[in-house]
Amino acid sequence: xxxxxxxxxVVKRFPGAGYNALDHVNLKIEEGELLTILGxxxxxxxxxIKLINRIHEADEGNIYLSGTNxxxxxxxxxxxxxxxxxxxxxxxxxxxxxxxxxxxxxxLKWDKDKINQRVTELLEMVNLPPxxxxxxxxxxxxxxxxxxxxxxRALAANPKIxxxxxxxxxxxxxxxxxxxxxxxxxxxxxxxxxxxxxxDITEAMKLGTKVLIMDQGKIQQYGTPGEIIxxxxxxxxxxxxxxxxxxxxYVRNGEGI
Amino acid sequence: MIAYFLxxxxxxxxxxxEHVEIVLFTLxxxxxxxxxxxxxxxxxxxxxxxxxxxxxxxxSIPSLALFALLIPxxxxxxKTAILxxxxxxxxxxxRNFLAGLENVNPSIVEAAYGMGMSNIQVLTKxxxxxxxxxxxxxxxxxxxxxxGIATIAATINAGGLGNLLFDGMRTMNTYKILWGTIFCAVIxxxxxxxxxxxxxxxxxKVGVKK
Amino acid sequence: MTRLxxxxxxxxxxxxxxxxxxxxxxxxxxxxxxIIAIPLGILSTRCHIxxxxxxxxxxxxxxxxSVAILIVCIPIIGTGIVPAVVALTILAxxxxxxxxxxxFKQLPESIVEAAVGMGMNPREVFFQIKVPLAFPIVFTGxxxxxxxxxxxxTLAAYIGAGGLGEIILTGLGLMRNDLLWLGGITVAVVxxxxxxxxxxxxxxxxxxxxx
Numbered sequence: 001x002x003x004x005x006x007x008x009x010v011v012k013r014f015p016g017a018g019y020n021a022l023d024h025v026n027l028k029i030e031e032g033e034l035l036t037i038l039g040x041x042x043x044x045x046x047x048x049i050k051l052i053n054r055i056h057e058a059d060e061g062n063i064y065l066s067g068t069n070x071x072x073x074x075x076x077x078x079x080x081x082x083x084x085x086x087x088x089x090x091x092x093x094x095x096x097x098x099x100x101x102x103x104x105x106x107x108l109k110w111d112k113d114k115i116n117q118r119v120t121e122l123l124e125m126v127n128l129p130p131x132x133x134x135x136x137x138x139x140x141x142x143x144x145x146x147x148x149x150x151x152x153r154a155l156a157a158n159p160k161i162x163x164x165x166x167x168x169x170x171x172x173x174x175x176x177x178x179x180x181x182x183x184x185x186x187x188x189x190x191x192x193x194x195x196x197x198x199x200d201i202t203e204a205m206k207l208g209t210k211v212l213i214m215d216q217g218k219i220q221q222y223g224t225p226g227e228i229i230x231x232x233x234x235x236x237x238x239x240x241x242x243x244x245x246x247x248x249x250y251v252r253n254g255e256g257i
Numbered sequence: 258m259i260a261y262f263l264x265x266x267x268x269x270x271x272x273x274x275e276h277v278e279i280v281l282f283t284l285x286x287x288x289x290x291x292x293x294x295x296x297x298x299x300x301x302x303x304x305x306x307x308x309x310x311x312x313x314x315x316x317s318i319p320s321l322a323l324f325a326l327l328i329p330x331x332x333x334x335x336k337t338a339i340l341x342x343x344x345x346x347x348x349x350x351x352r353n354f355l356a357g358l359e360n361v362n363p364s365i366v367e368a369a370y371g372m373g374m375s376n377i378q379v380l381t382k383x384x385x386x387x388x389x390x391x392x393x394x395x396x397x398x399x400x401x402x403x404x405g406i407a408t409i410a411a412t413i414n415a416g417g418l419g420n421l422l423f424d425g426m427r428t429m430n431t432y433k434i435l436w437g438t439i440f441c442a443v444i445x446x447x448x449x450x451x452x453x454x455x456x457x458x459x460x461x462k463v464g465v466k467k
Numbered sequence: 468m469t470r471l472x473x474x475x476x477x478x479x480x481x482x483x484x485x486x487x488x489x490x491x492x493x494x495x496x497x498x499x500x501x502i503i504a505i506p507l508g509i510l511s512t513r514c515h516i517x518x519x520x521x522x523x524x525x526x527x528x529x530x531x532x533s534v535a536i537l538i539v540c541i542p543i544i545g546t547g548i549v550p551a552v553v554a555l556t557i558l559a560x561x562x563x564x565x566x567x568x569x570x571f572k573q574l575p576e577s578i579v580e581a582a583v584g585m586g587m588n589p590r591e592v593f594f595q596i597k598v599p600l601a602f603p604i605v606f607t608g609x610x611x612x613x614x615x616x617x618x619x620x621t622l623a624a625y626i627g628a629g630g631l632g633e634i635i636l637t638g639l640g641l642m643r644n645d646l647l648w649l650g651g652i653t654v655a656v657v658x659x660x661x662x663x664x665x666x667x668x669x670x671x672x673x674x675x676x677x678x
Contacts, residue, residue, distance in 0.1 A: 053584060055580075055583065055584065076586050076587070076588045077586070078586070079583070079584060079585060079586030080585070080586030081586075082586075084581070084584035084585060086577060086580060086581055086584065087577075088575075088577035089577070089581070090575075090577040090578045090580060090581025090582070091578075091581075092578060092581075092582070092596060092600075093578070093600070093675060093676075094599045094600055094675050103585060103587075104585055104586060107586065107587065107591065137675045139675065139676070150581075153585075154585075163584075314659060314662075317614055317618070317658045317659060317662050318618075318654065318655040318658055318659070319617070319618035319619070319620075319621040319622075319654050319655075319658060320618070320621075321621040321622060321632055321635055321654070322621060322631075322635065322650065322651040322652075322654035322655055322658075323651065323655075324635075324651075325635040325638060325639075325647040325648065325650050325651035325654075326647070326648060326651035326652065326655070328639075328644070328647055329644035329647055329648065401530055404532060405532035405533060405534070406532075408532040408534045408535060409532075409534050409622065412625075412639070413639070419534060422534060422535060422538045423538070423625070425538070426538050426541055426625070426626070429542075431542040434538055434539055434541065434542055435539065435542075437535065437538075438531075438535040438536075438538070438539045441531060441532050441535040442530075442531045442535065445530045445531055445532065446527070446530060449530050
């Protein structure tokens with residue numbers, strides 16, 4: 001199985017903090033996985049994904065994207081090949097939905113017809129009729145709709161890997177559930193590698209083909225949802241599972257990748 | 258420079274006094290007028306917006322032009338100046354007075370009415386005190402504006418510090434110009450500073466820190 | 468009324484010239500002010516010291532009566548267009564500067580983060596995201612500056628720069644009410660007209676906020 005992302009002994013320190021944000025992290029993420037990263041605030045999960053698209057730089061160690069050391073790739077080029085979705089969504093309010101989605105394709109100088117086609121198919125994929133939505137502005141959409149656009153905007157240029165930083169954190173419970181289902185659908189259809197940060201254990205178990213549990217900059221356990229529930233690696237993981245309300249009906253298990 | 262001051266300080270201070278006189282007189286009339294208008298219209302939002310827009314249009318007309326329009330009717334001198342200044346101030350004052358009243362938390366006003374207070378009681382005991390910061394801010398803005406425009410009024414024989422500036426310009430007397438400017442700057446700063454302190458003080462008392 | 472007719476017959480070229488001169492001085496001053504104030508405003512958002520000094524300095528200048536600033540330039544620069552433009556530029560800078568600083572400061576961080584994360588280079592982020600989003604507030608500052616400058620430009624006539632104040636001054640000098648009214652009304656129309664135009668531009672550019 002090809003490795004999409006690899007962390008080799010990565011350390012990240014922030015000035016003024018008592019402990020390392022990431023403490024000698026070693027990790028291999030396979031292509032096509034939906035990896036959910038779970039932990040409480042300050043555990044290093046957001047820092048980890050921000051190292052992948054070089055918003056932060058690692059202090060020690062190396063990170064490889066499909067075998068290439070990311071230090072050898074120009075950050076801006078790197079980011080254009082990665083889909084990035086954040087909690088506050090960050091849609092550009094002064095641009096139409098069409099322009100928002102078309103942002104990276106335009107930067108990559110796709111031709112107009114290709115962009116048109118891509119925007120249409122993406123909007124259809126998330127059940128937002130293109131004719132109705134492409135000329136609207138973000139201000140006219142509900143929170144759930146906005147985050148759907150945020151998702152497909154990140155998919156627009158067909159990146160090989162998607163980074164999502166608590167993307168549904170600001171959405172209400174009902175919409176969150178719908179969005180999670182949509183994400184599962186998108187993942188199955190696109191077969192891309194997804195790295196998804198969350199502090200919600202139910203979400204982590206529902207979405208992840210693999211789950212990474214972190215605390216204080218160190219990896220606590222890395223395995224399928226099933227493995228983690230049945231064989232917690234240490235006391236921390238155990239208390240995490242028992243404290244959360246993990247509904248075993250909603251645990252992603254053994255999907256052929 | 259200093260020598261000029263020592264020689265002519267009486268004229269300098271006379272101009273200053275005239276200026277302060279005009280400003281104070283204008284402010285008193287402006288505030289009274291604006292208050293009356295505000296009380297008459299504050300309960301009607303559309304009317305309020307309309308009045309503010311009309312005075313806004315007046316405000317955007319340059320002072321010299323407004324002087325020019327009124328001189329044929331009211332003649333040269335202080336009277337015209339004060340009339341124009343009062344008109345200009347209406348925009349700044351009414352806009353801020355209304356904004357102040359509007360910004361009072363509606364639930365507080367509702368509670369007051371619910372307790373059985375009359376219109377006047379709600380206005381005087383609740384709305385005006387809570388609107389005080391914006392009200393004072395409006396007064397501050399109109400004070401600075403009045404001090405500024407009153408300098409121009411010198412050209413229509415209204416007296417004041419503007420005389421120092423214009424005479425100085427006509428006679429190419431640099432000292433006169435400089436002292437005129439210094440006096441203008443000083444009273445502007447003093448007024449602005451004093452009113453800012455009052456504004457801050459009221460804000461603390463009313464508990465609405467910006 | 469006939470005197471007005473006479474005036475027009477002989478002086479209509481001066482009239483037009485004065486209107487154009489008035490607009491010319493205003494436009495040049497605001498243009499200079501924008502060239503100085505906008506970069507300074509953006510710089511202020513990146514450097515705290517610059518911000519503190521700018522705000523204090525220009526804040527002070529706003530309080531001083533504009534006439535004083537206009538006339539105090541004379542001993543230093545002389546009479547005519549140059550001191551008028553200098554004084555009007557000084558007048559126009561504060562609102563543009565303060566608004567530019569505020570506009571760039573209040574840009575939502577998440578939007579900039581999304582743009583950077585998507586792989587936009589700093590130039591693209593600045594011109595495609597930051598500038599359009601800062602535009603409404605910056606424009607309001609420019610609009611305030613234009614209104615103030617058009618108003619104060621009437622005074623430019625006093626220092627020999629021409630403009631619509633010229634007509635009013637002549638009226639005052641010759642005690643001619645008709646000229647006073649002509650000057651007064653023309654200036655009023657120019658001010659209100661400019662204000663209205665600017666308002667229309669503003670509404671067009673910020674359509675997306677009112678959907």
